[in-house]
Each structure stands twice: as C-alpha cells, then as structure tokens.
Amino acid sequence: xxxxxxxxxxxxxxxxxxxxxxxxxxxxxxxxxxxxxxxxxxxxxxxxxxxxxxxxxxxxxxxxxxxxxxxxxxxxxxxxxxxxxxxxxxxxxxxxxxxxxxxxxxxxxxxxxxxxxxxxxxxxxxxxxxxx
Ligand code: HEC
Numbered sequence: 001x002x003x004x005x006x007x008x009x010x011x012x013x014x015x016x017x018x019x020x021x022x023x024x025x026x027x028x029x030x031x032x033x034x035x036x037x038x039x040x041x042x043x044x045x046x047x048x049x050x051x052x053x054x055x056x057x058x059x060x061x062x063x064x065x066x067x068x069x070x071x072x073x074x075x076x077x078x079x080x081x082x083x084x085x086x087x088x089x090x091x092x093x094x095x096x097x098x099x100x101x102x103x104x105x106x107x108x109x110x111x112x113x114x115x116x117x118x119x120x121x122x123x124x125x126x127x128x129x130x131x132x
Pocket of ligand 1: 073086099116
C-alpha cells in the first residue's frame with residue numbers, strides 16, 4: 001500500500017514539474033525599466049538630446065561631453081538611486097515626470113523646467129536608467 005502511494009506521488013510530481021518549468025520560462029523579466037528599453041540608436045539620440053538641452057551645464061552625464069560641473073548631482077548610476085530629487089520614488093515613469101517639470105514635483109528644487117517634449121523626456125530617461 002505505502003509503496004504504491006509513494007510511486008503515485010512520484011508520478012504526480014513528474015507530471016507537475018515539467019509544467020512548472022515551462023511556466024517559469026514564460027514569465028516576463030520583471031524590471032521597473034521594462035516599459036522603456038533603449039536600442040543603441042536611441043542611446044546615441046539621447047546623448048545628443050542631453051547635450052542639446054544643456055543638461056551638462058549642471059550635471060556630469062557619462063557618455064556626454066561637458067564641463068566638470070557639480071551644480072546638480074552626477075547622473076551616473078541613476079538606476080540605483082532610491083529617489084529622484086530626493087522626493088520621487090525612482091521609476092521610469094516618475095523619471096519622465098521629473099524631467100518634464102521638476103518644480104511641479106518639488107517647488108523648491110533648483111532644477112528648472114527644461115522644456116522637454118514628452119518623447120525627448122522618455123528617450124533621456126531610458127538613457128539615464130540604462131547607464132551603470
Ligand atoms: C540649472 C541647472 C540644471 C540643469 C540645466 C538641469 N538640471 Fe537636473 N538637476 C539640477 C539640480 C540642482 C538637481 C537636484 C534637484 C533636487 O534634488 O531637488 C537636479 C536633479 C536632476 C535629476 C535627479 C537626480 C537625482 O539624483 O535625484 C535628474 C535625473 C536630472 N536632474 C536630469 C536632468 C536632465 C536630463 C537635464 C537636461 C534636460 C537637467 N537635469 C538639467 C540642476 C539642473
């Protein structure tokens with residue numbers, strides 16, 4: 001009796017395990033930055049935008065030439081930061097919101113509204129979050 005039950009259980013597990021394996025493979029990779037994943041063309045475009053908008057006047061940005069400024073925080077390893085501007089949880093969508101209008105998020109911030117278009121803000125956010 002005992003032996004038959006154990007074999008039954010084993011067979012049951014063998015039937016379930018492969019299914020569980022398949023299920024996991026099909027799970028999407030969860031990441032806060034999943035909504036925007038830049039291609040290398042986007043990255044080059046974003047670097048150009050960052051230079052054109054003059055972000056480098058206040059920030060050092062890896063991959064973009066500019067003066068050794070410390071007006072604003074260096075933007076390297078931005079993905080590892082917990083909060084944007086010290087007030088907004090660091091997600092891709094929140095970064096876009098910040099870039100579009102920082103004083104709307106934090107009226108006391110020294111970062112001005114840079115007049116970014118939605119599309120440019122998304123491209124720049126994707127670039128900044130992709131930096132490590
Ligand atoms: C006039 C200076 C100035 C310019 C120009 C400027 N920033 Fe900022 N930025 C700041 C300052 C100062 C902060 C810190 C704000 C705070 O903590 O309230 C900041 C914060 C940020 C943050 C959040 C960083 C963090 O660690 O929390 C990001 C991202 C950012 N800026 C991106 C940009 C981008 C992209 C541009 C160009 C479109 C830009 N900034 C232009 C001054 C500037």
